[in-house]
Amino acid sequence: MVKCPKCGTEAAAPVKTWMITRKTSKPGQSSQRTMGLFQCPSCKARFRATLDTEREKKPEEKVSIKNMVERIRVIKGELMQTLKNLREKIKTLETERANLMLEIEELKKMAESKVSALESEVAMLREEVKSLKELLGYPETEMKE
Ligand SMILES: [Zn+2]
Numbered sequence: 001m002v003k004c005p006k007c008g009t010e011a012a013a014p015v016k017t018w019m020i021t022r023k024t025s026k027p028g029q030s031s032q033r034t035m036g037l038f039q040c041p042s043c044k045a046r047f048r049a050t051l052d053t054e055r056e057k058k059p060e061e062k063v064s065i066k067n068m069v070e071r072i073r074v075i076k077g078e079l080m081q082t083l084k085n086l087r088e089k090i091k092t093l094e095t096e097r098a099n100l101m102l103e104i105e106e107l108k109k110m111a112e113s114k115v116s117a118l119e120s121e122v123a124m125l126r127e128e129v130k131s132l133k134e135l136l137g138y139p140e141t142e143m144k145e
Pocket of ligand 1: 005006007008009040042043044
């Protein structure tokens with residue numbers, strides 16, 4: 001906390017803040033500091049003070065953690081959406097497979113009935129051939145049967 005240099009009362013928040021850059025002992029390096037203009041709540045005196053750098057860092061950290069939590073939430077949401085889409089896709093594919101199985105079953109039945117129709121047609125033709133042979137006098141056919 002920053003105290004008033006005149007009466008010693010603690011000043012809560014700065015009226016105004018600004019950044020200053022100062023060169024350090026190491027060449028090519030500089031440090032940034034935040035300065036604040038305060039007004040004493042008791043004697044109304046205005047004074048400048050350096051703001052605690054630790055206090056400057058903390059809100060940033062809080063913000064970045066908050067951002068990370070938000071990002072994780074977004075990623076989680078996207079994953080849930082992807083899973084939902086995949087589940088829907090699987091469901092659609094399973095339905096399609098079931099439909100195709102039914103269609104194959106129907107085609108099989110159709111083929112089977114076609115086979116049995118052809119078989120009965122062939123049997124009828126055989127009968128016709130047999131009766132024609134009988135009519136023309138082929139006794140060996142009769143003996144075979
Ligand atoms: Zn004061």
